[in-house]
Amino acid sequence: MKMPRFSRKTLCIPYAVFLLFFVVIPMFVILFYAFTDREMHFSFMNFVRFFSDPTKLSTIVYSLVIALITTVVCILVAYPVAYILARSKMKKKFVILMLFVTPMWINFVLRVNAIRELFNWIGILGEANYFNTVFGMVYDFLPFMILPLYTTLQKIDVSLYEASADLGGNAFTAFTRITLPLSMPGIISGVTMVFLPSMTNYVVSDMLGNSKVTIIGKFIYEYFGTDWHMGSMVALVLLIVVFVSSLLSGGFKSEENVRGANL
Amino acid sequence: MKSKRIACVALAAAFLLPSLSLLCACDGGSADVVLRVYNWEEYIDEGGEGAFIYDELHLTDEETGEPVESDLVNDDYKQWYSDTMGVELSEDGPAILDDFCLWYEKTYGETIQVEYSTFGTNEDMYNEIVLGNEYDLLCPSDYMIMKLAAEDRLEKYDESFFDASKEENYYIRYVSPFIRGKFETNAGLETGENTPRWSEYAAGYMWGTTGFVYNPEHVEKEDLEQLGWNVFTNEAYRNRITAKDNVRDTYFAALGVTYQNDLLALDPASENYVETLTRYFNATDEKTVAEVEPTLMKIKKNIYSFETDTGKADMVSGKVWLNYAWSGDAVYALNLAESGEDENGESAASVELDYYVPKAGTNLWFDGWVMPKGANKKAAQAFVNFLSMPRNAVRNSYYIGYTSAIAGEDMLDYAKYLYEDEEAEDGDYYDLSYFFDGTVEGEASVFAGAEQRECRQLFAQYPSSDVISRSAVMDYYGEEANIRINELWSRVKAETLDAWAIIVICVSVLAIVAFAVFLKFGGKIDFFRRKPKKGYEIVKQDPVN
Numbered sequence: 001m002k003m004p005r006f007s008r009k010t011l012c013i014p015y016a017v018f019l020l021f022f023v024v025i026p027m028f029v030i031l032f033y034a035f036t037d038r039e040m041h042f043s044f045m046n047f048v049r050f051f052s053d054p055t056k057l058s059t060i061v062y063s064l065v066i067a068l069i070t071t072v073v074c075i076l077v078a079y080p081v082a083y084i085l086a087r088s089k090m091k092k093k094f095v096i097l098m099l100f101v102t103p104m105w106i107n108f109v110l111r112v113n114a115i116r117e118l119f120n121w122i123g124i125l126g127e128a129n130y131f132n133t134v135f136g137m138v139y140d141f142l143p144f145m146i147l148p149l150y151t152t153l154q155k156i157d158v159s160l161y162e163a164s165a166d167l168g169g170n171a172f173t174a175f176t177r178i179t180l181p182l183s184m185p186g187i188i189s190g191v192t193m194v195f196l197p198s199m200t201n202y203v204v205s206d207m208l209g210n211s212k213v214t215i216i217g218k219f220i221y222e223y224f225g226t227d228w229h230m231g232s233m234v235a236l237v238l239l240i241v242v243f244v245s246s247l248l249s250g251g252f253k254s255e256e257n258v259r260g261a262n263l
Numbered sequence: 264m265k266s267k268r269i270a271c272v273a274l275a276a277a278f279l280l281p282s283l284s285l286l287c288a289c290d291g292g293s294a295d296v297v298l299r300v301y302n303w304e305e306y307i308d309e310g311g312e313g314a315f316i317y318d319e320l321h322l323t324d325e326e327t328g329e330p331v332e333s334d335l336v337n338d339d340y341k342q343w344y345s346d347t348m349g350v351e352l353s354e355d356g357p358a359i360l361d362d363f364c365l366w367y368e369k370t371y372g373e374t375i376q377v378e379y380s381t382f383g384t385n386e387d388m389y390n391e392i393v394l395g396n397e398y399d400l401l402c403p404s405d406y407m408i409m410k411l412a413a414e415d416r417l418e419k420y421d422e423s424f425f426d427a428s429k430e431e432n433y434y435i436r437y438v439s440p441f442i443r444g445k446f447e448t449n450a451g452l453e454t455g456e457n458t459p460r461w462s463e464y465a466a467g468y469m470w471g472t473t474g475f476v477y478n479p480e481h482v483e484k485e486d487l488e489q490l491g492w493n494v495f496t497n498e499a500y501r502n503r504i505t506a507k508d509n510v511r512d513t514y515f516a517a518l519g520v521t522y523q524n525d526l527l528a529l530d531p532a533s534e535n536y537v538e539t540l541t542r543y544f545n546a547t548d549e550k551t552v553a554e555v556e557p558t559l560m561k562i563k564k565n566i567y568s569f570e571t572d573t574g575k576a577d578m579v580s581g582k583v584w585l586n587y588a589w590s591g592d593a594v595y596a597l598n599l600a601e602s603g604e605d606e607n608g609e610s611a612a613s614v615e616l617d618y619y620v621p622k623a624g625t626n627l628w629f630d631g632w633v634m635p636k637g638a639n640k641k642a643a644q645a646f647v648n649f650l651s652m653p654r655n656a657v658r659n660s661y662y663i664g665y666t667s668a669i670a671g672e673d674m675l676d677y678a679k680y681l682y683e684d685e686e687a688e689d690g691d692y693y694d695l696s697y698f699f700d701g702t703v704e705g706e707a708s709v710f711a712g713a714e715q716r717e718c719r720q721l722f723a724q725y726p727s728s729d730v731i732s733r734s735a736v737m738d739y740y741g742e743e744a745n746i747r748i749n750e751l752w753s754r755v756k757a758e759t760l761d762a763w764a765i766i767v768i769c770v771s772v773l774a775i776v777a778f779a780v781f782l783k784f785g786g787k788i789d790f791f792r793r794k795p796k797k798g799y800e801i802v803k804q805d806p807v808n
Contacts, residue, residue, distance in 0.1 A: 038742065055753050058760040061768050068772075120582065126502055126567045210568030211508045214757040222756075225386035226749055248776060 030239075033232035046233035056219070056234065060241070063216040066130070067199040070137040074145040074194050075187065077138070082149035082186075083179070086156075097150065104143045112136055112207050119208065129209040136204040144193040152186030153179070188249050196242050294376035296367075298642040301388060301398040303630070304381040306469075308655075308662040310358030315661035317356025335657075335680055343654065359658055363649050367642070370431065375642060384509075392416060392635060399638040400646055402468055405450070405461075405629045406511075406739040412459040413739070418634040419463045424644050434466050434651040439670040439698045441731070442467040442629070450627070450736035451537045452545070465631035466647045467668030469660075471590035472627055472726050472734055473512065474620035476574075476597065481584040484619070484718065491527075491621040492519035494585055496561045504585040505577065506562060508569035510752040513562070514555065515626050515737060516587055518544055521558045526623035531733060540624050541735040547744035552751050559755045569756075575599065576606055578616060589628070591665030593618045593723045598664075617718035620730050627734035629668070666724050670702040679709050682721040687712030693721060697728045 037043040050056050081100070085093050103111060115136055119125040124132065156179065164174045200217030216238055223231030308314050312321075319336035323329060336352075344352040348365040360377050367375045382388040385407040392401070392411070403411065411417050427435045445451075446462040475494065477487060481503070487494060494500055495516060506513045519526070522543055529539055567583050568574075574586040575596040588596065596616055599606065603613035632650075634643045649655060653671035660667040660677070667674065675695070684690060692708040693716045699707030715721040726734075740748060760768075 053750070054762065054765070055750075055757050055759045057765055059753075059757040061760060061765055062758060064772065065768065120580075125582075206508075210570070211756075212563065212566075212569060214753075219753065219757070222753070223749070224390075225384060226745055248780075 027239075030232045030235055033228050034236045036229060038229065046229050049230065050233050050237060059214055059216055059219055060237070062214075063199045064241075066134060066137065066205075066213075066215060067195050069134050070141065070198040071191055071195045073134070073138050074142055075190070078142060078145035078149055078190065079187075082146050082153050086150055086153035097146075100146050101143050108140055109203060112140065112204055115139060116207050125208070126210050129213050132208040133205045133213045133215075136208040137198045137201065140201070140204060141194040141198055145190040148189040148193070149183060149186040152183045156182050192246060192249055195245065199241075200238065293374075295373040296375040296639065296642050297378060298375055298400065298639060298646060299378045299380075299398045300400045300646065301380055301382060301391070301396075302402045304383055306381070306402065306630075306663055307379075307650075308359040308658040310356045310361070312356070313662070314356050314358070315658040316352065317354075318661075320354055320356065335677065340654070347652075359650070359655060362655075363646060366649055367645055371645065377646075397637060398635055399640075400643040401633050401635060402630055403633060405631075406737055408461060408465045408631055408633055409449075409452075409739040411633060411635070412461070412464045416635055417464045418636055418638050418640055420466065420634070420644060421640060424648075431645075431648055433648040433653075434669075437651055437653050437656070437669045437671040437674075437702055438467060439668055440701050441698045442470060442668040445627075445629070445736070446631070450629075451541055452736060452738050461631070465633045466651070468630045468632055468650070469591070469663065469665040470627070470629045470668055471666055472620055472625050472730060473515070473587065473589055474593065474618055474625055474723070476578055476586045476588045476593045476616050476618055478578065478581065478584045479615060479617050484617070487619050488622065491623050492516065492523045495520050495587075496558065496565050498565070500585055501565050502567045503583050504566050504587070505568050505570050505574045505583055506566050506587050508571050510748055511737060512587070512626070513559070513569070514748060514752070515544060517555045517558045517562060518546065518551075519621060519623060519625070520562065521555050523621075523623045537732070537735070540733065541738075544624065544626070544735040545738045545740075547740045547748055549747065552747055556751060556754070559751070563755055579605060579611065579614060581614065588618075589665075590618070590723045590726070591663065594720050595664040597720050597723065617714075618720075618723040619718060620726065620734075622733070624733045624735055625730070627731070627736050629736075631668075670699045672703050675699050675703050675707060675709075678721070678725065682711050682715050682724075683709050684712050684715070685710055687715075689713040691716065693725075694728065695725050697731065698725060 034046055035042060035044065037045055085097055090096070116125060119132055160178050160182075161174055164178055169177065199215065200220075202215055202218035202221060205211075205213040205215050205218065216234065220231050220234050220238070223234060311317055316336055319333035322331040322333050324331050341352045347369075348357075348362050349369040350365060360379060364375055364377065367373070382391065385403050388401060388403060389407060389410070392398075401411075408417075423429070424432060425435045426432055443462070446465060446467060447460060449458065449461055475487070482500075486499075490497055494504060495506065506516060526540065526543060529536055533539075563569075567577070570577070570586075574583070574588060575592060577583045578586045578596050579600045586596070597618065600614040600616045603610060605611040632643075632647045634640055650659065651669050653669055653673035656667040656669035656671075657673055657677045660674075678695070687710075690710055690712050692706075693711050694708050696707045709721060711721055716727075
């Protein structure tokens with residue numbers, strides 16, 4: 001029997017169909033709901049209500065700030081780890097890397113619950129809701145920062161450091177002139193993987209912030225219980241924020257292809 | 264290669280098929296009738312360990328560990344079971360959905376298949392219905408029944424369903440007169456001539472009140488009675504009390520806090536007391552919302568958490584002292600704390616918890632079975648009737664922990680079995696005639712100790728008629744009011760920054776971004792740099808030449 005020949009284009013069809021039904025069409029549905037009222041007439045009402053309501057704007061700002069702090073803390077923690085792992089000649093560094101990665105294999109609701117129990121035991125649950133939320137986010141998203149950083153740092157050619165030493169550069173210069181610029185793609189992909197989800201991951205804020213911390217994801221969830229139109233508008237605004245921030249981070253990407261997590 | 268692929272597909276299918284069949288109770292895809300039931304999660308007896316029949320058949324003596332005969336699941340019960348379902352009662356504890364299939368086939372001579380699915384909130388269920396998912400039977404709460412009925416999405420129950428002279432009409436024969444009365448008068452909510460009556464559209468399933476589960480070690484009952492709803496804002500309980508993470512319940516509580524003095528000033532003996540109370544607890548006009556908002560802010564500041572299900576565990580562990588709860592959850596929390604085990608079955612200290620209902624009035628709620636348009640009415644009504652057999656109602660009540668809308672001898676026996684204490688020194692008769700009258704012969708009361716009558720499981724499960732007379736049902740607010748309440752809720756849940764703070768933060772974020780962009784491109788941006796025209800290329804000069 002003759003096997004039908006697949007061209008590259010035909011191989012794309014399943015994904016294209018998936019994209020159409022689960023990404024493109026839902027986007028239009030959201031757009032439709034965001035700009036209609038309850039009688040399904042075209043309306044800017046939700047748009048006006050969103051931008052005239054200080055609560056919603058504040059929530060966006062709060063989410064941005066929480067996500068920003070989470071990202072910065074993640075970078076500060078992950079960079080040294082990834083750097084040491086990438087530069088060290090340890091034979092067993094794979095094991096250490098795995099130690100950072102294995103928590104990702106456990107369901108994250110379970111992990112957040114475990115942190116909740118831990119905080120409860122220490123006694124800070126309910127006392128510092130914002131701190132707890134950021135802690136949970138950092139814990140949750142740290143591997144997503146370590147992996148791309150490790151991958152890019154590992155790729156840096158050792159001879160570059162030798163050259164910098166030859167030219168009289170000290171360790172600090174080598175870091176600022178070689179390591180940091182060349183690890184930029186890793187930082188960017190780490191930031192996109194941490195910053196965007198931590199704006200919406202309300203499971204963490206609900207469980208560790210005792211539902212007293214509200215981020216934009218929770219808003220969307222709550223509105224979809226009662227008012228799809230407003231919910232769609234919030235989702236749309238978030239979409240735009242996400243789009244703009246990935247556009248910005250895209251500007252920093254170098255021409256090289258960045259491979260994110262290679263595990 | 265090809266055989267491998269076939270093997271993969273076969274393997275995938277082998278994994279998928281059983282998971283499909285799991286969704287349907289009663290085997291055999293060729294059933295005459297299919298009944299699609301859409302119910303709350305964990306809201307029906309599922310059989311096996313932890314269900315009524317299994318647990319009663321496997322009772323052991325606490326001291327010797329020897330098996331003990333059950334008082335309720337006795338030979339008479341087994342006889343009833345085999346007469347009703349047509350099979351012997353299995354030791355493994357049958358699930359109620361399977362029993363329904365057996366009973367239906369035996370009674371109506373047709374095989375039936377139940378497609379059972381569950382939802383988490385009334386709003387989720389409503390969205391599914393609006394999106395056009397078809398079911399035969401739903402189990403929404405009071406206000407959602409009103410909304411569905413007002414939107415003309417429901418079928419009425421047949422008149423024959425309410426004919427008590429027919430043996431198979433278990434619902435009308437055994438439903439509590441109290442529930443029936445509430446359903447016939449729409450629980451005293453203001454009704455116009457065209458307002459549909461609940462009783463036409465809904466059959467009661469479970470009901471209860473809301474109140475506070477409290478830890479008597481830390482909270483004095485006298486103090487609680489003094490404060491009433493104000494415990495929510497009282498400094499003494501800062502970070503020791505929880506509220507519900509949903510707008511309707513917490514708004515209700517905030518109304519209680521705000522208008523407590525007015526509510527206490529009402530005369531419970533007056534004719535329109537319940538009506539006035541209900542109006543207070545359903546006020547959603549702009550003035551009320553404005554008055555309730557500061558209360559809600561105070562509540563948020565004072566409470567430990569907004570929760571939906573962590574409150575029970577936090578009560579048992581002693582982390583919080585007061586938990587605003589639905590009565591069924593309260594019974595569960597009280598039992599759990601008493602058992603000396605935590606939710607995961609690990610041993611924990613045994614704690615006594617109590618239940619309290621504010622004197623100023625509380626919420627009375629119902630969940631009921633309704634049939635959406637196009638439902639298979641015959642099968643749906645048969646299902647409701649089957650669940651309304653008092654012995655089946657006992658099974659559900661045991662499994663869920665909530666109070667069934669069904670009365671009858673078996674239900675009263677069950678309440679007595681759980682709570683009656685004939686040797687209690689401070690014992691007295693706890694009058695339940697408001698609930699059981701007409702469905703049982705003789706006095707409907709349970710002889711129990713003062714604790715059970717005043718603040719423990721019996722009181723939570725069957726509130727005293729005094730509590731009942733001071734409770735109000737929550738109405739469906741209507742579209743416009745709903746928006747107002749939701750906006751209020753989002754203002755309460757989220758922190759609202761001042762305008763200047765928003766501007767400062769936005770500007771600083773933009774500044775950081777601009778700085779980063781500047782660092783990256785470092786002045787290299789040249790907007791006027793021309794791109795080479797098509798066809799021309801910049802040829803790099805070789806410096807050697």
